[in-house]
Amino acid sequence: MKKTRVLIVEDSPTVRLVLESIVTADPRLALAGSVRSAEQMLDVLEETDPDVISLDIRLPGMSGLDATLEVMRRRPTPIVVVAADVNAEDGRLAMNALRAGALSVMEKPVGLGHAAYATVASRLCEQLVLMSKVKVVRQIAWPGRPAVRTDLPPPAGPAEPLARPDGFAVLAVVASTGGPAALVQLLTGLGSDFPLPVLAVQHIGPGFVAGFADWLRSQTPFAVRIAADGEEPRPGTVHLPPPDCHLLLKGGRLELSGADPVAGQRPSGTEMLRSVAAAAGRQGIGAVLTGMGSDGAEGLRELSRAGGYTIAEDAATAVVYGMPAAAVDLGAVKALLPLPAIAPHILTLLARTGRTGA
Numbered sequence: 001m002k003k004t005r006v007l008i009v010e011d012s013p014t015v016r017l018v019l020e021s022i023v024t025a026d027p028r029l030a031l032a033g034s035v036r037s038a039e040q041m042l043d044v045l046e047e048t049d050p051d052v053i054s055l056d057i058r059l060p061g062m063s064g065l066d067a068t069l070e071v072m073r074r075r076p077t078p079i080v081v082v083a084a085d086v087n088a089e090d091g092r093l094a095m096n097a098l099r100a101g102a103l104s105v106m107e108k109p110v111g112l113g114h115a116a117y118a119t120v121a122s123r124l125c126e127q128l129v130l131m132s133k134v135k136v137v138r139q140i141a142w143p144g145r146p147a148v149r150t151d152l153p154p155p156a157g158p159a160e161p162l163a164r165p166d167g168f169a170v171l172a173v174v175a176s177t178g179g180p181a182a183l184v185q186l187l188t189g190l191g192s193d194f195p196l197p198v199l200a201v202q203h204i205g206p207g208f209v210a211g212f213a214d215w216l217r218s219q220t221p222f223a224v225r226i227a228a229d230g231e232e233p234r235p236g237t238v239h240l241p242p243p244d245c246h247l248l249l250k251g252g253r254l255e256l257s258g259a260d261p262v263a264g265q266r267p268s269g270t271e272m273l274r275s276v277a278a279a280a281g282r283q284g285i286g287a288v289l290t291g292m293g294s295d296g297a298e299g300l301r302e303l304s305r306a307g308g309y310t311i312a313e314d315a316a317t318a319v320v321y322g323m324p325a326a327a328v329d330l331g332a333v334k335a336l337l338p339l340p341a342i343a344p345h346i347l348t349l350l351a352r353t354g355r356t357g358a
Helices: 013-025 038-048 064-074 088-100 117-132 179-190 206-219 269-283 297-305 323-329 339-353
Strands: 004-009 029-035 052-056 079-083 104-107 170-175 198-202 223-226 237-240 246-250 253-257 284-288 309-313 335-337
Touching (some): 004 038, 004 117, 013 052, 029 117, 064 079, 064 088, 088 104, 088 179, 104 117, 170 269, 179 206, 198 246, 198 269, 206 223, 246 269, 269 284, 284 323, 284 339, 335 339
Parallel strands (some): 004 052, 170 284, 198 237
């Protein structure tokens, strides 16, 4: 079996040794190289030929963010960002690196003697293996407004007209790998006067949820909140689940649940969409964006069956066409769209229902 070649970029000698130990101990991984700066990484990038890069976000000289941009320009390679401290500055740098093309973000592993070492090391190795399989390409611009795909299997539910006298009440979005940048593009396209509350599940490490919320707030025209149990969803506001909690809509209010993970995920996009199907039915819009695995697919099918409007991101723009493909395979998708077309399509739906305000 061909091993996944990992290039480590880490300025701390101690942490670099820990990362080297983790990589060499995993039979699926091979150490392609280990350097202390972004400049050194760029010097050896072609020579080491890595399948994936473990990149410290805060480096001497060129930052991890600038390094990500340069890698994507020179030799697009999957990048897993590794951040030392979950503080506001590192969180902002990490999120911007994700927007620039990095695929996921992880907290740095603790020392060998720490009780959580084995768990953290296992998670990091799993991310390196999974992300190495993602085909990273240079971003392309979509001229004009792409058309809706029409060659889809029929939705798993009654065909619904675009015009609905009762309007729409909520938008629920699920994303994973490549999701932060996709969410920014979607929310920016929806605009500051978007009249619906937005519930969003983005797969991200628990330590980065607060930083992700702050970053999303700074990058989009939306208010962004980490949801509180029992609060009412607010128009023009993105509600994110707290770490390790499912986010549900029940009786017009948000509910947080510590129930078991679904398909390995908590928060689960499928659980959120199921709750929207039950609470909002035909007044719900659900969207599954880029991501590995199948989270959200089952929930989108339930929303479709309840009469809601369902959207998935097309393979043409998805960083990983896993979750959207799973939804399409289930017959859960009404509209399969490239990312730049999703926000205009949603706004058209609202205009046709007459829903222009809260």
